[in-house]
Amino acid sequence: MNDFINKTICGDSLEIMKSMPEECVNLAITSPPYFGCRVYGNETVGREEDPREYIENIFKFTQEIKRVLRNDGSFYLNIGDMYFGTKSGFGFKGFTGKAARKTHRHYVGRTVVDADGKYLQNKQLLQLPPRIAAKMQDDGWILRNCIIWKKKNAMPVPAPDRFLPTYEYIYFFSKSEKYYFNLKESKKSLFKGKDIITVNIQPFKKHDASFPEELIYPMIKISSQTGDIVLDPFGGSGTVASISKRTNRKYVYIDTNKEFCESANMRISETAAGTLANDPDPDPEVRPVCYFDNLV
Numbered sequence: 001m002n003d004f005i006n007k008t009i010c011g012d013s014l015e016i017m018k019s020m021p022e023e024c025v026n027l028a029i030t031s032p033p034y035f036g037c038r039v040y041g042n043e044t045v046g047r048e049e050d051p052r053e054y055i056e057n058i059f060k061f062t063q064e065i066k067r068v069l070r071n072d073g074s075f076y077l078n079i080g081d082m083y084f085g086t087k088s089g090f091g092f093k094g095f096t097g098k099a100a101r102k103t104h105r106h107y108v109g110r111t112v113v114d115a116d117g118k119y120l121q122n123k124q125l126l127q128l129p130p131r132i133a134a135k136m137q138d139d140g141w142i143l144r145n146c147i148i149w150k151k152k153n154a155m156p157v158p159a160p161d162r163f164l165p166t167y168e169y170i171y172f173f174s175k176s177e178k179y180y181f182n183l184k185e186s187k188k189s190l191f192k193g194k195d196i197i198t199v200n201i202q203p204f205k206k207h208d209a210s211f212p213e214e215l216i217y218p219m220i221k222i223s224s225q226t227g228d229i230v231l232d233p234f235g236g237s238g239t240v241a242s243i244s245k246r247t248n249r250k251y252v253y254i255d256t257n258k259e260f261c262e263s264a265n266m267r268i269s270e271t272a273a274g275t276l277a278n279d280p281d282p283d284p285e286v287r288p289v290c291y292f293d294n295l296v
């Protein structure tokens, strides 16, 4: 496991996780590429032609995350939804921003799977996150919350016949009934003990899909203790690793993109350990501390 801890690992996380031992991390927090959205370079998910294939591919990663997660660990999965037939929601006439150009590149030389008049219909909100979450439940995960991440600065999309999406899902899963959860910390945090969190999008340098730090900090504080290992298999700009280090946790960062790995490595090395650590060392006798045997 020492080969993975506090390292920025550049490669396909599905393969890399396969070489990690079972039940070796305490917490996983991640956001995989969204379906038909951004082009990062050498990503292995997100460019499928058929959304159902995307669901299958993401599911394979979640299976590997489940294997490497300790039985008393938790997993926060942030995933965005997409519309069918509109080329990721950016394909509207007149939308010519950076995202549209990237999306256009994405679709050059390939077609999206044909509409079937049923699930695959133009304008259909694909409900990818709940479909993935349901598959994970069937695989044995316990879904504890469907957190709404509300963004006040959600990107405007000029769709004339629907509402502007302003939130994303973050699924909070456990592997078993007993897992570490710091209820006191959850009440003190931006969550205020509830399942909706309002945090604006903040791109980090070249990575325009990075997690805002304010979103990740509470999850790490609520669902891990000092010295625990936090995994992000789609590490990007290194937000999860950087907050883990600042809160005196250990991290496992994986990303396929060499440029992201290098800049995350720099970000993490410039991060001073423990600057956000204000929690006491855990007592090994009482780990995990927050079990409520009679409550669900």
Ligand SMILES: C[S@@+](CC[C@H](N)C(=O)[O-])C[C@H]1O[C@@H](n2cnc3c(N)ncnc32)[C@H](O)[C@@H]1O
Binding pocket: 011, 012, 013, 014, 030, 031, 032, 033, 034, 040, 041, 042, 043, 044, 045, 204, 207, 209, 210, 211, 212, 233, 234, 235, 236, 237, 238, 239, 240, 254, 255, 256, 257, 260
């Ligand atoms: C939505 S971004 C994650 C951003 C990250 N949460 C942050 O805070 O910067 C998704 C990332 O997954 C990476 N990626 C895509 N396929 C991958 C794979 N098979 N293994 C590892 N990383 C992958 C992309 O390079 C991209 O950086």
